[in-house]
Each structure stands twice: as C-alpha cells, then as structure tokens.
Amino acid sequence: MKKLILAAAICGAFSVSARAQTADAPAAPAATPEHTFTANVAVVSDYRFRGISQTYKQPAVQGGFDYAHSSGFYLGNWNSNVSGNSYNNGAGLEMDLYGGYKFAPVQDLNLDIGLLYYYYPGAEVGTTGVKYNNGEIYFGGTWKWFTAKYNYGLTDFFGLRDATAPVTPRGDSKGSGYLDLSANFDVYEKTTLTLHVGRQWVHNYSELNYTDYKIGVARDFGFATLGLAVIGTNADKSLYTVRNTSGNGSREVGTPTAVLSLSKTF
Template identity: 55%
Template sequence: MSKNLSLIAIASLTMLTGLARAEADSPAAAATPEHTLTGNLSLNSDYRFRGISQTWKLPALQGGFDYSHASGFYAGTWASNVSGNSYNNGAGLELDLYGGWKFALSQDLTLDIGALAYVYPGAKLNSAPGVATNEKYTNVDANVGLTSGAFNAKLSIAATDYFGLNSTTAGYAYFSSLPARGASKGTSYLDLNYSFDLGNGLTLGTHVGRLSVRHYSELSYTDFKLSLAKEIAGLNWTGALITTDAKRDFYQAGNAAGQNAKKLGNAGLVLSVGKTF
C-alpha cells in the first residue's frame, strides 16, 4: 500500500472512531438506567382523595419513594397525615404500598397494570360513637390504566370492602347512617386526566373521576379538578380547584366530640409546594 493510501486509511479510521464516540456520548444514545429510585416531598393546604378531604380540611405533609426497572416493573410507597375525625382510633397516618408493570402497546400508547394498598395503622371503624369494631379501613385496589400523550385513564376496582364499609360498619364511622346491605367489595373508580402545556413551564391539568360504590349507591359521586402547575426555584408549585357532587350528609365529619361537622366534598382551593429528588 502506498504512503498516500495509508494516510487516507488512517484518517478515515480516525474519523469513524470520532463519530462513534460522539454518538455514544450523545444524550440520545445514553442507555436507559436499569434501576431508578426517586423520592418526593410536599406540603399541601389540604389532602383531597377522589375529591374528599382526608385531613378535615387542614394541611398535609406528604412524601414517598418510587422504584422503577427498565423492564417496566415499578413499586413504591407514599404517606400522608390524615384526620382522626375521619379515621378513628388510629395513628392519623395513611401509608400506601403499590406496584405494577408498564409496557408499550404502540408508539403512542402505554398500558399500566398494578395494585395499590391503602393502610391506616391502628385505625378501626366504629359501630357506634366511641365503640370500635375489628374492621380496618385498609383498602386494596387492582387497577389498569392507559396513557396516550397528555391523556391518562385508569380504572380501579376494590378487591376488599371499600375502606371497611360493610354491614357491620355502615351505620357509623366515615359515613352517616346507612342501611346495611352487605360488602362493598367491587367498588370502582374511573379516573380521567388531560394536561395542556401553556408554555413558559406552566401546565394546566384537568380531571374528572367517578366513584361507584357497590351496594351503597348513595355514596357514589363524581369529582372534578382544575389545576395550574409550574416549577419555580427548583420547587413544584400547584394550585387546584376541586369539587364533587357527593351528598353532603354522607361525606362530613365532626370533631372528637362529634361537633362542628365539616362538609368534606364541597368546593375548595388546594395549594401545594413540593420537590422531587
């Protein structure tokens, strides 16, 4: 091989090596981490679950951890303070444990299959004022969700009595007097969400949900949420207007003396500031 051909070969090899390194170093070529662990912490003016206040319309400190695997498997835990006026005889704590699997059905459609357990340490429902039963508020949901772009839909089905509601507890505790009609297992919640990018880091969120309580139709209702979110100074700031059409006589709670009842499902503005790390 001539000297000129050798120089051309060396130059070509050097160029190809440089291109390969550039591609390997580019963000697009970066490998997806096999394991990812994130955390979150927030302070909220109220804790609304499916539109209903869980903290007697008082502030809530919330946080959790999420693990995800490159295969699509995920698991996590999340906690919040709750009101003893709604969750009797307990530690005033909600602890959520969840897991599932996400995978792509197509380029723009993702399926999520999972389960979520809501646990309230020490809390038990009453059968009469001050008379505790052995019935716990623990609730386990099986769920399936679909995500396409800015749209998300999820259907949750209670695999247990819905937060302890059954013939023993229907007459007291979280709900006002109800005729006993058996178990509430199979209660469903349909959760629909769509977000709009307004530019400048501002996001408009819309939500509508429908709770259908099995055997206790009086407790079924629809909830709505309209929110604005923006990251400022490294923190996530959110303001949300939340309301429901839940029957007020059922969704209310008094203080420890059973007085000063608050309507837990009427319209309210919830402010939140949080951080993901």
C-alpha cells in the same frame, strides 16, 4: 500551481464536509438505567382523595419513594397524615403500598397494571373492630396528554360493610370502582395545566356514588413545584359530612375548595 490550488480546495471541501457531518450527526441516546430510584415530598393545604378531604380540610405533609426497573416493573410507597375524625382510633397516618408493570405496545401509548394497598395503622371504624385498610387493582393507559385509569376494589371500600354502613346495611362493598380521566397540557415554559374528572361507584351503596373534578395549574421553579387547583365533588353532603370526635361541630368534606401545594421530586 492551479492543479495544486484545486487539489487543496478539494481536500479542504472534503475536510469541511466531514466536520459538518460530524457536527450534525445526532448524539447517541442515553442508555436507560436498569434501576431508577426517586423520592418525593409535598406540603398541601388540604389532602383530597378522589375529591374528598382526608384531613378535615386541614393541611398535610406527604412523601414517598419509587423504584423502577428498566423492564417496566416498579414498586413504591407514599404517605400522608390524615384526620383522626375521618380515620378513628389510629395513628393519623395513611401509608400506600403499590407495585405494577408499565409497557408501551405502540408509540405514544403507555399501559399500566398494578396493585395498591391503603394502610391506616391502628385505625378502625368506631368500636366495631373493622379496619379502614383497602386494597385495589388498577388498569390504566396514557396516550400523549390523556390518561384513563380504573381502580377495582378487592376488599370492602375503606371498611364499609353492614356493621359500619352510614345508610341501610346491604352487605359488603367489595367490587367498588373508580374511573379517572385526566389530561395534562404544557401551557407555558415549565407550566402544566391539569384537567380531571372521576367517578366513584360504591358497590351495594349507590347513595355514596359521586363525581369529582379538578382544574389545576403547576409551575416548576427548579427548587420546587408550586401548584394551585380547584377541587370539588357532587357527593351527597349529608353522607359526606365528618363529625369532630371531640363533639365540637362537623365539616362537609366533599364541597369545592382551592388547594395550594408545594412539592419536589428528587
């Protein structure tokens, strides 16, 4: 009887051990889908691009979509209304088209290279016939919470050349660059703190160079993400002032402001 009881105990122990091992075994990681499609939409109190208002300090509705392949290649489109005071004679629309390749050479380090084109349907600088459309190539890297990215201009900087220069004409502005340094921290449940500083260089037109900054916090509520950020620049106010095309006043578009946003990614 004792032998039977001992045998039963041993069998029971092995059974419990097997169940424990099964329960403790890590679940197999979910397979990365070969194709991924996402969309996004947002409403903001002011559309700031590199710290400069694109909507004459008025609200904007924005949205786009992205496609990513498991190999690292991706394509996307993003759109926003812009002010006709800043982008004359057009549809009051900015359409961004981009594509690139992301890869991780080592753990926690992700690199990104791509092309970006800003398109403003119908818009041109005054009566010069010069378009605002702008093309750039970018290189970036993310390590844990820190991101560094550099954009290099392949075209004139949003139509800036002799015929459209707000200062003494000095040729084209191809080769302008922008350095973006940003950090994102999880400070609370579903709450992210963002710190950013950037530097814009305008080739041949150094008066237009400036530094911009952003301090923001965003909370994901599930149905949408609510964000609040302080954004500003040290841009020369006299050069970054936009006049109302109706002749009724002007606005300094690089001065600090608070931007409220509501966004959702699907």
